[in-house]
Amino acid sequence: MEPSVGEDDVRVGDTDRPSDGNGPSALESLMKSSFGPVLIALGPAVIYVALSWVLFLALRPRIPRVYSPKALKGIQAPSELSSELPAGWITWIKPFLKISDTVLLDKGSLDSFLFLRHVKTLCVICVVGICFIWPILLPIHKTGGRIPSDLTIPTEDKTEKYYAHVVVCWFFTGFILFMVYRECVYFINIRHAYFLSSNYTQRVSSKVILYTCVPSEYLDEKRVRKLFGDSVVNFWAPNTTGKLKALIKEREKTAVCLEEAEITLIKRSNAARSMPQPFRITSLYTTCTNWIHRSRPVPKRPKLEDVEKGNIQNWTCERRELPQQDQSRVHVSESQGHSPVSTHTEYSHPCDLGLAFPETNNSPASQRLKYHQRPSHHVLSKLGRRVDTIEWARLHLKSLEEHINELRQEYQSGTGQPMNAVFNEFDSCANAQAAYQMPAHHQPSQMSQPVLGVRPGEIIWSSLRIKQWQRLVRQYVILVLLIIGVAIWWLPTYVVSIVTNPDFMRDYSPALATLPLIPAKILSGLGRAILLVVLLETVPFFLRACAKFTGEPTLSAVESFVQTRYFVFQVVQVFLAPSAIPQVIFQPTAVLKFWVPLSSSFYYTYILVQCLQASAWELLQFVELFRHQIKAKSSRTPQDGYKRWHKLNLVRWGGIYPVFTNVGVMAISYAFIAPLILAFSVTGLCCVYFVYKYNLIYVYDTKALDTAGAFYPRAVMQLTAGLYLAQMYLVGLFAINSAWVQMSLMVFLFISTVFIHVSLRNVINPLLRSFPRTLSHDGEGFDAAEDMVMADCTDDVSQTTFNSTAIAGHKSAQPDKGLVMTRVLRRLALPSVDDLQQLIPRTPLEKEFPD
Missing domain, CATH: 3.30.70.330 (RRM (RNA recognition motif) domain)
Structure with missing residues (x-):
């Protein structure tokens, strides 16, 4: 007996459940279709993206530090500046679209160029799937008979129509395996061309x-x-630095404390100087002192008339030194013909009691403030007694510097471990x-x-001291922790699915049960997708901590660790949702026949939310907008402002690649079940491509973390997971419907896919890490010719002009493309290493490790 459709599935809302027999309205009919909830969830997502675009278009010309920092001369080096775009709202779009992705090879890195190529590859797969799958499967899914949802795979007794799915799956699987092979070979060629270029070989x-x-x-x-x-x-x-590293950190912290105290002293002094004299607040200390000395005769000051008449025998006047800036005013007044006495008759020294501040009694800032107004703090080593911050920091820095020099001499002598x-x-x-x-x-x-090719900024120095047996133990501990983490992460995912289920809202939340139909569907559809996206965004931070604990020596190795494990998290949490795990154990046929096709509407919404949310968030740059427009106003020191202004955001590819690779896996997995998912995927990926292309050219720092494109082949290979999931589903569906011939063909295709995948990995993997000696031998002539051309270039000719001339000459040397078929074949043909060398920039050598 088959269970009721979606009866216990928390991922399928009540819109997918059977009707109660009462004549449904047009809105209810729309809700009961597989496409209705998606359209309702699409509304808020489109509104959010539209608002983000409007804000971006309005703020981009006004805040260039946030939206185009790589085009500012004060941040980037002259040779790395990106071309400026027009300042209008929409006039910049056309020039931006004309920029080729190859610009990232010069202004960015090979990783950023290959990421955009990866997104374009996913778009090509989806477009080919639309052109090939839709004309065949959509009519069958629409007229297939008893179906659980519109435009999904039919579950009927007439199994002869399943041959269409077998044929489509065979051809589409072959096309995807061809794309995987082609992109891996392309990566090998461009990586070798990158290693042969002077841009790489001249680096230390x-x-x-x-x-x-x-x-x-x-x-x-x-x-x-x-x-x-x-x-x-x-x-x-x-060697291990030991206490030296701790002392250097303490010195940096003390220097920052001194800088903040000096800035605070200057601000307070300027405030006291700018405040009018009658409104200056008299301190309690000064008030008490004036009261004690109130009975003492205060000598009268001579008036101007007495001085001019010479009647000053009975007057006593204390001579007071004027600050340097006041002496300048005296000279200016004398040069203008005015009397200097009249200018400073009201001047009073702030240190009336003769208090001497150590080392700062002659500074103008300290002379305008009382001692208790100077920056101070409590020191634990002096039993919490309050001390002057400036004097304490100066003395502490002096003692730290002496101790650091001693430890540094010991370190350089080799006495450390x-x-x-x-x-x-x-x-x-x-x-x-x-x-x-x-x-x-x-x-x-x-x-x-x-x-x-490691750089000092990428090294995790604490990982270098880990011994081999410690590294192995840590790796096994993290492996067990990740397996437990994948299982534990099902719990919050399950809670999210339960809470956003309409049945749960109706039974356990009376307030939500009274919501109208459309808001309830938005909460159950769009809300569930948003919560799942936010939940999965926390995984990369956890994985980076695990990678550093295992002893990964560089930041690039950490991101590679994150990419591999994060993809597993994405696939398990999205495809093997905890809501389906119990049903797979107890009712596997019902899962294959009903719940998997019905859950396609959830994945429509998930892909839209994932792609549109990511593109809108990356486009608007909320964090950078807050840092430079709000937090910048509260900078305590100029050093903080300088670092905030010149530091660009670092791209962490380990948390970016798996997200959009998983979108491609979802599109491939559901291409034969719900072909409409291909349209949603290509729409979202196009938005992602446009936004990331802009950010990689104008916003992000892509050179600080350079792996020469090591993330790309791993992401391409991970696309085969979508083929395995789609084929296993079709095998199970054909089995439960007694379509034995179709099932046999799919089993043979599954085995062939595994064989081709393993063979491809065995052939490609050696070339991913190694560098053939044939290319190294053949590349010597290219490097020598390149050096000769570089030497012949005059100093007044820019390198950009040289690059464009070289590329133009290379294009002009190519034969005429001729017919359209020839152009298509040229597109499908893999470019050689010599052809790809023309894309690699020939930039002049800059100092990689400045003194």
Whole structure:
């Protein structure tokens, strides 16, 4: 006996449940279709995106620091400045659309260029699916008979129509596997072209290899040089800093405290100077002192007439020094013919009692303030006694500097404990690549994971001291923790699904039960998708902490760790929702026959919310807008303002790639069940492409974290998860409907997909990490020719002009494309390494490690 449709499924609202027999209205009929709730949820999402666009168009020309910082000369280097766009509301869109993605290879990085290509690849897959799947499956789904929801796969007894799904699945699977292979080969070619360019080979970091888990006997420089030969130019074996690192942090903290105290003193002094004399507040200390000395005769000051007449025998006047700025006023008044005495007869020294502030009694700022008005704080080492902040910070910095110099001399002498890591700089990139590809140690897990091209800013220094056995223990602990985390994360997802279920709102929340139909559907459809998106956004922070605990040596390795695990979280939480897990165990046929097709309406909403929300959030830059327009007004020091102004946002690819890769997986998985999901996916991905292209060119710092595109092939390979999910669903559906021939064909396709996927990984993976010697040998002529061209260029010719001329010459040398079919074939053909070398910028060498 089949269960009622959506009876216990929390992901399917009551709009998908059978009618009660009373004649439904037009609105109820719309609600009962699979597309009605999506249209209702689409309204708020479109309004949110429209408001974000209006605010962006209005604020972009007014706040360039937030919306185009990479076009400002004070932030970016002259060679890295992005081209300025018109300041109008919509006049900038057309010039922006003309900018090619290859600009990111010069102004950005290979990672940013490949991310945009990944989004475009997903769009191409969806568009091809629309052109091929819709004409075949949509008529069948609409006229298939007894169906659980409109425009989804039919569940009828006439199984001969399932042959259409088998044929479509075979061709679409072949196309996706072709795209996976093509993009992997394209990545290999452009990565090799990138490694051969002078933009990479002239970097010092391209010749440096970091070895971790190094045995103690190979921490010696002589032994390492004997191991790698004469190609090693420099050798560094870092030692543990111990207390030195803590003292340096304390010195930085004390310096910031001193800077804040000095700024506070200046502000208070300026406020006291600008305040009118009658309105100045007299301190309690000054009032008491004046009362004690009230009976003492106060000497009268000579008037101007007495001074001019010379009657000053009975007058006593204390000579007082004028500040430097007041002396200048005296000279100015004398030069203008005025009497200097009349200008300063009302001047009174702020230190009437002769209080001497140590080292600051002559500064103008300290002379305008009383001692208790100076910045002060409580010090725990002096039993909480309040001390003057400026004087304490100066003395403390002096003592810290002496102690730091002593520890630094001990550190440079090699007395510290060495870490389990070494840095080797080689004389050429070819020798560095050869050392990188060759195993350095004969024992397993010893020096087995070298890192090539590492920069000092990417290194996690605390991870270098972790020993090999500690690293293995930590990895197993994190593995168990992640497995438990995936299971535990089902609980909040299940709670979100339950709370936003219409049945729950009707039974347990009388206030929500009285809501009209449309608001209730918005809450149950759009609200559920928003809560799920927000819940999954917290996962990358947890995974980054786990990666650092396992001992990943660089930030790039941390993001790679996050990308792999976060994709698993995305697939499990979205496709294997906890609402379906109990039903899979007890009623698997009902899940395949009813709940999986009906849940497609939820994924329509989820894709729209995920893509539109991400694009609107990234477009408007809420966080940066708050930092530069609100928080900037409360900057306590100029240093804070300088850092806030010059620091750009860092792109963390580990938390970005899995989100949109999962959108592609959802589109592929439901392409044969609910083909309309392809249209929603391509719409959302187009918005994501436009927004991220703008941000990567004008907003984000893409060069601080450079992995030479290592995230791209992993994301492309992860698309095969969508094929597996779609094929397994079709196999199960054909089995429960006794379509044995169709099921056999799908089982054969599933096995073939696994075989092709494994073979592709075995062929591609060696080329993803290694660098062929044939390209290294052939590339020497290219580098030599490039150096000659660079040397022949005159100084007055910009490098940008040189790049455009070279690319134009390369395009002009190509033969005429001719017919349309020829153009299509050229598009499908993979460009060679020589062709891709023309896209890599030939920028002049800049100082990578400034003094």
